[in-house]
Amino acid sequence: MRTFFKLTSISIQGQLYYKTSFFINLLTPIVLLAGQYLLWTALYAEAGSEVIGGMAREEMYAYILISFALGNLIGWSGENMLAREIRSGTVVARCVRPAAFLVQSVAEMSGVILIQGVVNLAIVLTGFLCFGRYLIMPSVPAAGWFIPCLFLAVMLRIMLIDVFSLLCFFTTGYLGLAWTRNALFEFFSGAMIPVVMFPEWLRTFAYATPFPYMLQVPSALLLGQELPVSIPMIFVVQGAWLIVFMFLHGGIYGLARRNMTIAGG
Amino acid sequence: MLAIIKIFLKMKEQYIKTEMEYTANFWMMLLSGVVTRIVSMAAPFVIYSNIPDIAGWKRDEIYLIMSFLFIAEGLCSVLFQGIWEMPGMVFHGRFDCILSRPVSPLFQVLSYGMGLQGISVFLTGAVCLPLFLGRLELLSVRSAFMSLFYIVCGTVLCMSIYLLGNSVVFWFDAGGKTALPFTMSSIGQYARYPLALYPKAVRILLLFLIPYGFICVVPVEILRGSVSFLWCVLPAVVSLGFFLLARAVFYRGIRHYESMGM
Numbered sequence: 001m002r003t004f005f006k007l008t009s010i011s012i013q014g015q016l017y018y019k020t021s022f023f024i025n026l027l028t029p030i031v032l033l034a035g036q037y038l039l040w041t042a043l044y045a046e047a048g049s050e051v052i053g054g055m056a057r058e059e060m061y062a063y064i065l066i067s068f069a070l071g072n073l074i075g076w077s078g079e080n081m082l083a084r085e086i087r088s089g090t091v092v093a094r095c096v097r098p099a100a101f102l103v104q105s106v107a108e109m110s111g112v113i114l115i116q117g118v119v120n121l122a123i124v125l126t127g128f129l130c131f132g133r134y135l136i137m138p139s140v141p142a143a144g145w146f147i148p149c150l151f152l153a154v155m156l157r158i159m160l161i162d163v164f165s166l167l168c169f170f171t172t173g174y175l176g177l178a179w180t181r182n183a184l185f186e187f188f189s190g191a192m193i194p195v196v197m198f199p200e201w202l203r204t205f206a207y208a209t210p211f212p213y214m215l216q217v218p219s220a221l222l223l224g225q226e227l228p229v230s231i232p233m234i235f236v237v238q239g240a241w242l243i244v245f246m247f248l249h250g251g252i253y254g255l256a257r258r259n260m261t262i263a264g265g
Numbered sequence: 266m267l268a269i270i271k272i273f274l275k276m277k278e279q280y281i282k283t284e285m286e287y288t289a290n291f292w293m294m295l296l297s298g299v300v301t302r303i304v305s306m307a308a309p310f311v312i313y314s315n316i317p318d319i320a321g322w323k324r325d326e327i328y329l330i331m332s333f334l335f336i337a338e339g340l341c342s343v344l345f346q347g348i349w350e351m352p353g354m355v356f357h358g359r360f361d362c363i364l365s366r367p368v369s370p371l372f373q374v375l376s377y378g379m380g381l382q383g384i385s386v387f388l389t390g391a392v393c394l395p396l397f398l399g400r401l402e403l404l405s406v407r408s409a410f411m412s413l414f415y416i417v418c419g420t421v422l423c424m425s426i427y428l429l430g431n432s433v434v435f436w437f438d439a440g441g442k443t444a445l446p447f448t449m450s451s452i453g454q455y456a457r458y459p460l461a462l463y464p465k466a467v468r469i470l471l472l473f474l475i476p477y478g479f480i481c482v483v484p485v486e487i488l489r490g491s492v493s494f495l496w497c498v499l500p501a502v503v504s505l506g507f508f509l510l511a512r513a514v515f516y517r518g519i520r521h522y523e524s525m526g527m
Binding site for chain 2 (some may be wrong): 202
């Protein structure tokens with residue numbers, strides 16, 4: 001664990017070095033949050049109803065706030081650190097360090113997520129404190145289930161990013177991979193629009209992917225909304241997807257390692 | 266002028282040849298352009314499956330707005346990708362090369378590199394535009410020429426917004442990255458929906474401060490015939506104005522450039 005925490009702390013230092021960039025990076029998700037709020041406020045006004053797609057206005061505002069915090073845990077530069085190293089060849093340093101490749105990857109992204117997580121938590125708490133009467137409040141038992149679900153959701157997100165980044169060994173570029181991953185995540189996780197609002201066939205399809213278990217399901221669990229499976233089954237499904245991603249990591253990294261050519265080696 | 270365009274196209278030709286050497290990446294970039302745009306089109310699909318009407322706009326009209334945006338973003342990516350390379354160039358001192366060549370620095374930056382995903386983003390927009398014009402019964406020779414005109418204006422405007430945002434790198438050291446243009450681009454995404462939906466402050470923001478409204482919403486408003494004649498020329502005026510502003514900021518920024526290690 002010492003290695004893990006050391007790597008996490010190095011990652012945090014790296015994130016905080018360029019302060020202007022760091023603060024602008026914090027601003028971008030807030031802009032997106034404001035956009036979501038404005039859009040849904042206008043849509044509820046247009047619909048002339050307090051309920052759209054089975055979601056009441058207070059539910060939607062609370063969902064926007066929670067999903068913003070979960071969806072923006074990691075920014076563009078943080079999620080592409082590994083991919084950039086693969087592209088530039090500096091990934092070789094990871095291969096020679098006395099720590100497992102996956103541990104390094106998880107530690108580094110944890111550092112990024114910790115900082116953004118603290119900021120997002122502050123925004124969510126401020127949101128609930130200042131605008132609580134316009135939002136539905138999570139119950140204490142729901143919050144109790146939410147914490148382990150959130151932990152698994154974050155791990156799933158890290159593994160998704162890791163597996164997509166490893167594909168960079170084969171494509172040699174990461175932009176296409178990162179954009180595709182983000183587009184799929186944003187839509188199927190419910191970051192853009194809650195999955196419960198999807199038409200039946202699309203919702204069934206979305207729940208067959210790991211994406212809703214990274215955002216929609218933890219948010220719904222916290223807010224006491226409709227869940228695709230029972231609470232214990234949520235943890236089982238999240239755990240199962242984690243195992244799938246770990247196998248994918250092992251397979252892709254093994255393949256890449258066998259074919260890796262290191263300049264000067 | 267013809268010689269400059271020839272050099273510009275020759276450079277793009279070389280970039281596409283280089284990029285095609287990496288086959289997997291080439292196809293992945295094209296795929297990502299299509300996937301990201303299809304996913305963003307899925308959002309109105311879901312919204313309209315729950316709400317029949319948004320501020321008097323039909324779903325196909327929203328797709329028409331998106332088509333204009335996709336074409337402008339796609340063309341910008343293919344033709345002017347170099348703008349996004351500026352932060353890296355400045356941080357690593359590669360901007361020295363730009364300044365030492367006997368060609369306009371702005372021309373060199375614009376012609377540098379090529380965004381492969383832009384090809385598929387542009388094609389997605391180019392397929393959707395006539396399709397949704399037809400579905401809305403707006404397809405005619407007049408609307409085709411007007412669309413072409415607004416695409417040119419939108420592309421210049423999109424390029425100017427990117428240039429303005431990325432020129433900030435001359436003033437702020439951020440390790441070869443800058444988040445401001447991404448923030449501006451994120452704000453611009455609000456313009457995927459009719460501006461009438463938003464409060465007045467946001468409408469002013471999207472029309473005159475980060476004028477994405479003129480790239481996509483205003484052209485559709487004009488084609489629908491829901492705005493006065495004055496609005497028909499405004500996209501061209503705003504595009505030209507923003508280009509001149511971005512150019513001025515870029516050259517002012519160059520004065521701040523201190524070579525390697527700024």
